[in-house]
Amino acid sequence: MTAPATHLTDHDTGTTPFDERVAAVHSAAYRIRHHALNMGEVQGQGYVGQALGAADMLAAVYGDQLRFRAEDPHWEARDRFLLSTGHYAIGHYAALAEAGIVPVEELETYGSDDSRLPMSGMSTYTPGMEISGGSLGHGLTIAVGMALGLRYQGSSARVFNFLSDGELDEGSTWEAAMGAHHHQLGNLTAMVDINALQADGKTDTVLRTEPVTEKWESxxxxxxxxxxxxxxxxxAAFDNAAAQAAAVGRPSVILCDTKVGRGVPLLENREKAHFMRIEEDEWQTCREQLTAGYEGKSA
Known part of the structure; x- marks a missing residue:
């Protein structure tokens, strides 16, 4: 019997030039955004802005960094990707489809009854969804335990945890950050989507977390x-983090400044952008703007 194909990252082999890697991830991010718009149209609303803003991060992880087997989401040697922000599930589903873990055709069921793709991510339903996100501040604590457990097992797998800047309001996040350093979890990389917006308003008016770089360093x-x-x-940042990765060492964090609605000008400056309502006649305009921007940059 032929073994399932394993997705190995380009930096493992060193055979793919950097500019080709950039082009491949750029294309994947476009498709992730397109999938997210199609899913959003099913409900007419949702966390579309976050999915568009984080698409480059998700494409970089799934297309360039993560080791996995699409046919076997529970493969023991896989790298783990934990979506702490469960409401970003629409973007994660798009990335799972791009990775071949979820069929593209299944995206049409997003948020529907009996779908494996609920509006908030749940590991009991979706292949490749490691944890059930939702109540913010839990993801990094789980990631710390998972990274420590993998080290005890002698596994070379890495743990990637996706957080939002709003989660930095949660004390449990900082307890986990302290624990990761204490246990020297060099196999853990956190990614923070800093889009400056959360449910209650602009992040810096809800609870100021800056200077956030200095906080993580401390x-x-x-x-x-x-x-x-x-x-x-x-x-480049992920490559630097990978170079730091070790069974024992410093955990890594990549702080990513993003723009809600990125790639679709119609949505980039929408006032109520945390949970977006998009009118029926706007969806096709969104797709056309996305494609025009992608083709223009590609040219």
């Missing part, structure tokens, strides 16, 4: 801050 993490919508900068 907790002993290897810290990088980049434009989260710049694929080249993202891949």
């Amino acid at each position: 907790f002993g993490w290897y810290t990088q801050r980049v434009d989260g919508n710049d694929v080249g900068a993202l891949l």
Whole structure:
């Protein structure tokens, strides 16, 4: 019997030039955004803005960094990706489809009765969804335990945890950050989507977390801050984090400044952007703007 195909990251082999990696991730991010718009149209509303903003981050992880087997989401040697922000599930589903873990055709069932793709991510339903996100501040604590457990098992797998800037309001996040440093979890990488917006308003007016770079550094993490919508900068940051990765060492965090609605000008400046209502006649305009922007940059 032929073994399932394993997705190995380009930096493992060193055979793919950096500019080709950037182009591949850029294309994947476009498709993730397109999938997210199609899913959003099913409900007419949702966390579409976050999915568009985080698409480059998700494409970089699934297309360039994560080791997995699409046919076997529970493969023991896989790297783990934990979506702490369960309401970003629409973007995660799009990335899982791009990775071949979820059929693209299934995205049409998003948020529907009996679907494996509920509006908030749940590990009991969706292949490749490691944890049930939702109540913010839990993801990093689980990631710390998972990274420690993998080390005890002698596994070389890495743990990636996706957080939002709003989650930095939660004390449990900082307890976990302290614990990761204490246990020297060099196999753990956190990604923070800093889009400056949360349910109750702008992040800096709800609870100011800046200077956030200095905070993570003071907790002993290897810290990088980049434009989260710049694929080249993202891949360079992930490569740096991978170079730091070890069974025992400093945990890594990549702070990613992103823009809600990125790639669709109609949505980028929408006032109520946390949970977006998009009119029926706007969806096709959104797709056309996305495609025009992608083709223009590709040219």
